Amino acid sequence: MLLNEILRMAFASLGVNKLRSMLTMAGITIGVFSVIGVMTTVSALRGSIESGLSFLGSNIFQFSKYPTGITNDGNSRRKIEARRNVTLAQAQRYQQLMEGVTDVVCLKAPYRDGPLQATYQNRKTEPGLNMIGTNEHFLAANQFTIDIGRNFNPEDIDLGRPITIIGANIVKKLFPSESPLGKLVKLGGRTYTVVGTFAEKGSTFGQSQDDMVIVPITRYLSDYGSANVSINIATEAPDQQHYNEAVDKAITAMRIVRGLKAGDDNDFEIYSNDSLIAAFAKVADAVRAGALVISGIALMAASVGIMNIMLVSVTERTKEIGIRKSIGARRQSILLQFLIEAVVISLAGGVAGIFLGVAAGNGLAVWMKAEIVFPWDWAAIGLIVCTVIGVGAGLYPAIKASRLDPIESLRFE
Amino acid sequence: MIPPTVSRSAARAVRPPGALVIEIEGVTKLYKMGTEIIHALRGVSLNIRRNEYLAIMGPSGSGKSTMMNMLGCLDTPTAGRYEFSGKNVAHMIDDELAEIRNREIGFVFQTFNLLPRSDALHNVELPLIYAGMSPHDRRERALLALNNVGLGDRIHHRPNELSGGQRQRVAIARALVNNPSIILADEPTGNLDSRTGEEIMALFEQLYEQGNTIIVVTHEEDIARHARRVVRLRDGLIESDGPID
Ligand SMILES: Nc1ncnc2c1ncn2[C@@H]1O[C@H](COP(=O)(O)OP(=O)(O)OP(=O)(O)O)[C@@H](O)[C@H]1O
Ligand SMILES: [Mg+2]
Numbered sequence: 001m002l003l004n005e006i007l008r009m010a011f012a013s014l015g016v017n018k019l020r021s022m023l024t025m026a027g028i029t030i031g032v033f034s035v036i037g038v039m040t041t042v043s044a045l046r047g048s049i050e051s052g053l054s055f056l057g058s059n060i061f062q063f064s065k066y067p068t069g070i071t072n073d074g075n076s077r078r079k080i081e082a083r084r085n086v087t088l089a090q091a092q093r094y095q096q097l098m099e100g101v102t103d104v105v106c107l108k109a110p111y112r113d114g115p116l117q118a119t120y121q122n123r124k125t126e127p128g129l130n131m132i133g134t135n136e137h138f139l140a141a142n143q144f145t146i147d148i149g150r151n152f153n154p155e156d157i158d159l160g161r162p163i164t165i166i167g168a169n170i171v172k173k174l175f176p177s178e179s180p181l182g183k184l185v186k187l188g189g190r191t192y193t194v195v196g197t198f199a200e201k202g203s204t205f206g207q208s209q210d211d212m213v214i215v216p217i218t219r220y221l222s223d224y225g226s227a228n229v230s231i232n233i234a235t236e237a238p239d240q241q242h243y244n245e246a247v248d249k250a251i252t253a254m255r256i257v258r259g260l261k262a263g264d265d266n267d268f269e270i271y272s273n274d275s276l277i278a279a280f281a282k283v284a285d286a287v288r289a290g291a292l293v294i295s296g297i298a299l300m301a302a303s304v305g306i307m308n309i310m311l312v313s314v315t316e317r318t319k320e321i322g323i324r325k326s327i328g329a330r331r332q333s334i335l336l337q338f339l340i341e342a343v344v345i346s347l348a349g350g351v352a353g354i355f356l357g358v359a360a361g362n363g364l365a366v367w368m369k370a371e372i373v374f375p376w377d378w379a380a381i382g383l384i385v386c387t388v389i390g391v392g393a394g395l396y397p398a399i400k401a402s403r404l405d406p407i408e409s410l411r412f413e
Numbered sequence: 414m415i416p417p418t419v420s421r422s423a424a425r426a427v428r429p430p431g432a433l434v435i436e437i438e439g440v441t442k443l444y445k446m447g448t449e450i451i452h453a454l455r456g457v458s459l460n461i462r463r464n465e466y467l468a469i470m471g472p473s474g475s476g477k478s479t480m481m482n483m484l485g486c487l488d489t490p491t492a493g494r495y496e497f498s499g500k501n502v503a504h505m506i507d508d509e510l511a512e513i514r515n516r517e518i519g520f521v522f523q524t525f526n527l528l529p530r531s532d533a534l535h536n537v538e539l540p541l542i543y544a545g546m547s548p549h550d551r552r553e554r555a556l557l558a559l560n561n562v563g564l565g566d567r568i569h570h571r572p573n574e575l576s577g578g579q580r581q582r583v584a585i586a587r588a589l590v591n592n593p594s595i596i597l598a599d600e601p602t603g604n605l606d607s608r609t610g611e612e613i614m615a616l617f618e619q620l621y622e623q624g625n626t627i628i629v630v631t632h633e634e635d636i637a638r639h640a641r642r643v644v645r646l647r648d649g650l651i652e653s654d655g656p657i658d
Contacts, residue, residue: 005542012530016530319526320528322526323526323527323528324539324543325511325514326487326514326520326522326526327514327515327520327539327540327543327587328511328512328514328515328516328540328543328544328591329511329515329543330507330508330511330512330543331507331508331511332508333543403507406487406488407482407488410487410522410526
C-alpha cells in the first residue's frame with residue numbers, strides 16, 4: 001500500500017477532529033517553541049555579542065574589581081565584594097609600569113548615579129546618558145572616532161580640565177543648528193566645554209552608543225567624588241604576537257600596584273574579548289540547559305497527550321478498523337495508518353513550534369538589535385525529536401489497532 | 414444498470430462445478446455471554462465447489478451470518494476444520510486471511526459496513542487501495558462497479574446521504590470491485606424493493622455465468638430460487654442441503 005495513500009487517510013481522519021488534533025499538537029508546539037525560541041535568541045545574541053564586544057578591539061584586555069560572569073557561590077562573592085577599589089593613583093602607577101610595553105592604557109570610571117541629562121540653554125536631552133570619566137585612549141580602546149573638534153590630550157587629563165566630548169544623539173538634541181564646539185553644556189549639575197563630538201556609531205544590545213559623553217577622569221573624580229569609584233583599566237597590546245606577553249606583564253604590574261605578596265591571589269579580574277565571550281557562553285549554556293529541561297518536560301507531557309488521543313481514537317474507530325480489515329487491510333496498513341497519524345500530529349506541532357520559536361527568538365533579537373538567525377541545527381533536531389515522539393507515542397495504539405479482531409471490531413458500536 | 418439477462422421462467426443451466434474451494438467439517442461456534450454460552454453453530458459440515466450458486470436459508474438467529482463470517486475468513490470456528498482452497502484456515506496468519514479477503518472474496522454485509530465519512534466512490538475504492546492498485550486504475554474500476562449497481566450519479570454521496578437500498582448497492586459494488594471469484598452476500602436484497610432486488614440478482618446470475626462462486630444468505634424463497642443449491646439452517650445445524658426445488 002502506498003505511503004501517500006496512508007498519509008491522505010491520516011490527514012483526513014485528523015481533519016475530522018480538528019480541535020482535538022490542534023490541542024494535541026499544541027503540547028508539542030509549546031515544547032518545541034520554548035527550545036527553538038531560546039536557541040534562536042541565544043545564537044542571535046551570541047553573534048551580536050561577538051561583534052559587539054569587538055569594540056574592545058582584538059588585542060585589548062581589561063582589569064576591574066568585579067568579574068563579568070555570574071558568581072553563584074556566596075563565599076567567593078563576599079570575597080569579591082571585600083576587594084579594595086582600584087584607585088586613580090593605582091591606575092596611574094600601572095600606566096607608568098606599562099610604559100615599556102604599551103602606551104595605550106585607557107582608564108574608565110563610569111557614572112552610576114542614576115539617569116543623567118545634558119542641558120544647553122533651554123534644550124535638554126532625554127535622561128539616560130552614558131557618562132564616563134576617562135583619558136585620551138578612550139577612542140582607540142573603544143573604537144570611537146571624532147566627528148568634529150578634538151580628542152582629549154594628556155594635558156587635559158593632568159590638569160583635570162572641565163571639558164567634554166559628546167555623542168551624536170546629544171549633538172542632535174542640543175545643537176540642532178549650531179556648532180557645539182566651545183559651548184558650555186551642563187551634565188549632572190556641572191558645566192563642561194564641548195571640545196569634540198563622536199561620529200555616529202549605532203547601538204549594541206539595544207543600547208545606543210550615541211548617548212555617550214566623556215570627561216577627563218581626573219575632572220570626573222573631583223566633580224563626582226572618588227570614594228566609591230573603582231577604575232576599569234583597558235590595555236591594548238601592541239599586536240597579536242605580544243598579546244600574551246603583555247597580559248603577563250600587565251598582571252605583574254597590577255599585582256605590584258595592588259601591593260600583593262607572592263602567595264596572594266589576584267584581587268582584581270582580568271578579562272578580554274575571549275573571556276567576555278566565554279562568560280557569555282557560560283550564561284548561554286545555562287539558559288540553553290534550562291530551555292532543554294523545560295522543553296523536555298513539555299514534550300514528555302505532550303507525548304503522553306498524543307498517546308492518550310491515539311488510544312481514544314483507536315477505540316472510537318474500532319468499527320472503521322473492522323471495516324478496513326474485513327475488506328483486506330493487512331496489519332501493517334492499519335499500523336502505519338495510526339502511526340503516521342501520531343507522527344503527523346507531532347511533526348505538525350513541531351513545525352509550528354519551530355516557526356513560532358524562530359519568530360519570537362528573532363523578534364527578541366531584533367529588539368536587542370542583533371542579527372536575525374535561523375537555527376537550522378536545532379530545527380533539524382526538533383523535527384527528529386518530534387518524529388521520534390510521534391512514533392513513540394503512536395506505536396502502542398497503532399499496534400493495538402492493527403491486532404483488533406475484524407469481526408469483533410465490526411460489531412463495535 | 415444491466416438489464417436482467419435471465420428471466421425467472423427461463424430454464425437455468427446448472428454449470429458444471431469446479432474444484433473444491435470451501436470444505437467445512439464439524440464446525441461449531443460458541444459465544445460466551447457472561448456465564449451463558451450460545452451455540453451459534455453446533456457442528457456443520459459443508460463442501461462448496463468453485464462456480465456453485467448457493468443459497469443459505471433459515472430462521473432468524475439460526476446462524477446464517479455466523480456461518481458467512483466464517484466462510485469469508487472473518488471469523489474462526491471454535492472447533493472443527495475449515496479448509497479454503499485446500500489450506501486450513503486455522504493455520505493461516507492474519508495477513509494471509511487479509512489477502513484472501515482482499516483478493517478472493519467479495520463480502521456484502523447484512524449491515525453494509527460502509528465507512529461513514531467517506532463517499533460512495535472512496536468506499537468502493539477501498540479494497541483496491543489495499544490491493545495496491547494505482548489511483549487512476551482504481552478510480553476507473555470503482556466507477557464501473559458503481560455504474561453496474563446503478564449508482565453512477567451518487568458517487569460523491571456519503572452513506573448518510575444515501576437511502577438504505579443505495580447503501581446496500583454501494584456495499585455490493587465494493588464487494589464486486591476487485592473481481593473476486595467468490596461472492597458472499599448476507600441478505601443482499603434485504604433493503605431493496607423487488608425490482609431493484611431482481612436487478613441485483615441478475616447481476617449475480619451474470620457473475621455466476623462468468624464462472625464465479627456465489628453464496629447468498631436470504632430468507633426470501635423468491636431470492637433463493639435464483640440459486641442452484643439451498644442449504645437450510647436451523648438452530649446452528651444444517652437441516653437440509655440440496656438442489657433447488
Ligand atoms: N457476537 C455474538 N455474541 C453473542 N452471541 C452472538 C454473537 N453473534 C451471534 N450471536 C448469536 O448467535 C446466534 C446466531 O446469530 P446469527 O447472526 O448467525 O443469526 P442469523 O441466522 O444471521 O440471523 P438473522 O437472520 O437475524 O440475521 C444468535 O442466537 C445470536 O444471538
Ligand atoms: Mg444474519
